[in-house]
Amino acid sequence: MKKLAKTTIDQIEKVFDVPTGYRRAHARGKSYKARFIANGSASHLTVAPHFQKGETAAFVRFSHFSPDPTWADAMSPVKGMAVQFLLPDGEMTNIVGVTSPVFFAKTPEIFSEMLGVVKSFKKGKPSLKELVSLLADYPESGAMLNNIRKMQAPSSFSTGQYHSIHAFYLISQQSQKQPIKYLWEPENGVETLSPLDAIALPVGFFEADMEDRIAKGPVKFQLDVIIGQSEDPTDDPTKEWPKTRERLTVGYLEITEKAPEAEGILFDPTVMTAGLECSEDRILNFRHHAYEISHQRRMSET
Numbered sequence: 001m002k003k004l005a006k007t008t009i010d011q012i013e014k015v016f017d018v019p020t021g022y023r024r025a026h027a028r029g030k031s032y033k034a035r036f037i038a039n040g041s042a043s044h045l046t047v048a049p050h051f052q053k054g055e056t057a058a059f060v061r062f063s064h065f066s067p068d069p070t071w072a073d074a075m076s077p078v079k080g081m082a083v084q085f086l087l088p089d090g091e092m093t094n095i096v097g098v099t100s101p102v103f104f105a106k107t108p109e110i111f112s113e114m115l116g117v118v119k120s121f122k123k124g125k126p127s128l129k130e131l132v133s134l135l136a137d138y139p140e141s142g143a144m145l146n147n148i149r150k151m152q153a154p155s156s157f158s159t160g161q162y163h164s165i166h167a168f169y170l171i172s173q174q175s176q177k178q179p180i181k182y183l184w185e186p187e188n189g190v191e192t193l194s195p196l197d198a199i200a201l202p203v204g205f206f207e208a209d210m211e212d213r214i215a216k217g218p219v220k221f222q223l224d225v226i227i228g229q230s231e232d233p234t235d236d237p238t239k240e241w242p243k244t245r246e247r248l249t250v251g252y253l254e255i256t257e258k259a260p261e262a263e264g265i266l267f268d269p270t271v272m273t274a275g276l277e278c279s280e281d282r283i284l285n286f287r288h289h290a291y292e293i294s295h296q297r298r299m300s301e302t
């Protein structure tokens with residue numbers, strides 16, 4: 001997997017012309033300090049320390065998905081929210097979410113093949129011909145590619161709904177495994193921009209908007225876990241679980257101030273703690289290697 005991860009990062013650098021020192025995806029973003037207040041409602045499902053009733057310090061990074069930091073805010077309709085929980089004894093765990101419920105590739109091999117088809121994103125988007133060819137060759141990618149075509153960016157980082165996409169397991173005191181997916185719900189309510197409004201936005205609008213909001217008080221999100229059933233796939237990020245699944249609110253995140261020192265952090269979605277396990281989703285486990293390589297490269301460049 002590590003070899004394919006290196007090839008994939010090389011491909012991203014070529015397709016997007018990534019400048020040195022930046023993340024190889026979600027290049028432009030801003031980091032903040034936060035606290036997570038767990039309500040204890042998941043304590044029968046997991047022994048994870050941050051899900052027991054109480055407060056945990058956290059870092060949060062909001063980002064625009066493009067590996068090219070110069071893209072306008074509107075050209076990256078998918079926004080990211082990466083949260084690192086700072087646990088006792090210097091341990092940490094991450095939840096990395098985006099404003100899409102699904103990913104477009106089921107396996108790392110397909111992701112890499114698709115990058116090979118889309119030769120260049122440098123003008124901002126692939127040509128119609130390239131998209132049609134992707135949809136014909138990779139029908140399971142249709143859900144996300146169609147979503148992206150229709151997708152409206154949130155009006156602010158603080159009004160997006162952020163999905164973990166992958167499944168994870170909560171592990172109880174009795175070693176029982178409950179498959180879940182994470183969903184961050186904005187306290188300000190979900191609000192999207194029309195494509196025309198989005199195009200009119202200046203570069204860096206989202207970052208400036210967060211600064212204004214935080215100056216007035218904490219920006220808040222609710223963390224829900226979606227409870228998976230035995231028939232829900234835990235290994236396929238191209239499939240959304242039925243919307244009727246039970247949701248459990250496990251706590252609230254309050255984002256309080258800027259944290260420039262957190263910009264260099266590696267938000268690896270596979271870093272777990274006791275009480276949590278990664279699912280068998282191959283894209284999730286591949287991300288561990290891809291993020292490590294990207295982090296090593298960007299840190300060695302700065």
Ligand code: HEM
Nearest residue numbers: 023024025026061080082096097103111267290291294295
């Ligand atoms: C084959 C699949 C994927 C690859 C190769 C990939 C690659 C990357 C890379 C290289 C980075 C920069 C890491 C760093 O330098 O710290 C990154 C960041 C990120 N990715 Fe992915 N990614 C993949 C799938 C996903 C999925 C499914 C999600 C949805 C949850 C996602 C969400 C994010 C977010 C939010 C960030 C920014 C994290 C931060 O703020 O540091 N990625 N990705």
